Amino acid sequence: MDWAVYVVAAVAVLVGAFGVILSTNPVHSALMLVMTLFGVAVLFVAQQADFLAAVQVIVYAGAIVVLFLFVIMLLGVDRAENLGFEPLRGQRVAAGLAGVLALGEVLFLARGHWATGFTSAAGPASGPGSNVEKLARSLFTRYLFAFEITSVLLVIAVIGAVVLAQRSRADDAALHPGPAATAEPDDADGVAAPVEVDQPNTGAP
Amino acid sequence: MTVPGEWYLTLAAMLFTIGAVGLLVRRNVLVMFMCVELMLNAVNLTFVTFARMLDDIGGQSVVFFVLVVAAAEVVVGLGIIVAIFRRRSDATADDASLLRG
Numbered sequence: 001m002d003w004a005v006y007v008v009a010a011v012a013v014l015v016g017a018f019g020v021i022l023s024t025n026p027v028h029s030a031l032m033l034v035m036t037l038f039g040v041a042v043l044f045v046a047q048q049a050d051f052l053a054a055v056q057v058i059v060y061a062g063a064i065v066v067l068f069l070f071v072i073m074l075l076g077v078d079r080a081e082n083l084g085f086e087p088l089r090g091q092r093v094a095a096g097l098a099g100v101l102a103l104g105e106v107l108f109l110a111r112g113h114w115a116t117g118f119t120s121a122a123g124p125a126s127g128p129g130s131n132v133e134k135l136a137r138s139l140f141t142r143y144l145f146a147f148e149i150t151s152v153l154l155v156i157a158v159i160g161a162v163v164l165a166q167r168s169r170a171d172d173a174a175l176h177p178g179p180a181a182t183a184e185p186d187d188a189d190g191v192a193a194p195v196e197v198d199q200p201n202t203g204a205p
Numbered sequence: 206m207t208v209p210g211e212w213y214l215t216l217a218a219m220l221f222t223i224g225a226v227g228l229l230v231r232r233n234v235l236v237m238f239m240c241v242e243l244m245l246n247a248v249n250l251t252f253v254t255f256a257r258m259l260d261d262i263g264g265q266s267v268v269f270f271v272l273v274v275a276a277a278e279v280v281v282g283l284g285i286i287v288a289i290f291r292r293r294s295d296a297t298a299d300d301a302s303l304l305r306g
Contacts, residue, residue: 002207002208003208006208006212006213010212010216013216013220014216014219014220014223017220017223017224017227017243018223020223020227020236020239020240020243021223021224021226021227021230021231021236021240026233026235026236029235029236029239030235030239033239033242033243036220036243036246037242037246040246040249040250043213043216043250043253044250044253046208047213047253047254047256047257048257049253049256049257049265049268051265052249052253052265052268052269052272055269055272056249056272059272059275059276060242060246060272060275063276064242064275064276064279067279067280067283068235068238068239068279068283071235071283071286071287072235074287075286075287075290087232087299091229091230092230094229095226095229095230096226096230098225098226098229099222099223099225099226099229100222102221102222102225103218103219103222106218106221106222107215107218110211110214110215110218118259118261119259119260119261120259120260120261120262121259121261121263122261122262122263122266123261123262123263124260124261124262125256125257125260125261125262125264125265126260131265134262135262135265135266135269137262138262138263138265138266139266139269142263142266143266143270146270150270150273150274153273153274153277154273154276154277156277157276157277157278157280157281158280160280160281160284161280161281161284164281164284164285164287164288165284165287165288167291
């Protein structure tokens with residue numbers, strides 16, 4: 001049973017990850033990312049990290065991916081990217097080689113026994129009591145200072161986002177030089193559109 | 206029959222590698238950002254696995270902080286991307302090679 005859950009979730013994770021980096025459309029990448037995040041959430045549940053699985057689904061799949069999709073739609077960049085175009089020759093091959101090398105290095109390190117650790121240094125993860133209770137006890141006692149600093153980080157992020165989203169006067173001037181300049185493309189579209197509509201009409205009879 | 210932690214660690218290593226290769230290969234800024242999220246998730250999976258293997262709740266606490274930092278990072282990163290796109294409507298990272306607008 002555990003193996004079945006693991007295999008299904010692992011396949012979902014890997015398929016989603018490959019989908020993120022291989023799909024040409026950013027919207028498809030974002031949806032594949034959701035699949036990976038759900039797979040990771042299932043693996044969290046399989047390892048008794050219930051609270052983190054819930055947060056993973058709510059924060060990642062619910063907030064971050066929606067933010068991604070929102071920006072994709074807002075910017076209108078949901079057109080396909082030409083994956084064949086390679087500005088730096090040989091960069092794809094080098095990236096693949098670097099990836100294989102990194103994977104080999106990580107797996108090689110994992111086979112050694114250099115990675116040691118105390119068990120239950122910050123409190124036991126198993127035993128009586130719910131996962132939420134143990135995680136909360138750890139967060140609000142041992143990691144209380146880090147937890148408080150996190151609120152400062154969030155405030156800084158909010159202020160940064162507001163400052164970045166602010167539209168300055170210089171930007172407006174650069175984007176919209178004047179009403180005369182924007183009127184011309186509209187006229188061009190207005191002239192071009194009826195020509196395309198007329199042609200099938202004259203060709204049909 | 207529980208799955209040994211090594212299987213989870215191997216999966217996390219593969220997920221991290223896929224994210225890293227994607228970050229190097231793709232040129233769309235948004236997809237590069239998603240690859241960073243993939244790598245963050247791989248590390249989260251590693252932390253949770255070690256939390257189970259060592260029977261230590263500290264690993265799960267770290268994942269909690271990583272989630273918070275990831276959320277803040279995405280907000281600021283997407284804000285920067287929107288600010289860049291406002292000036293030039295192109296989706297590739299190559300065009301944003303200058304630190305001035």
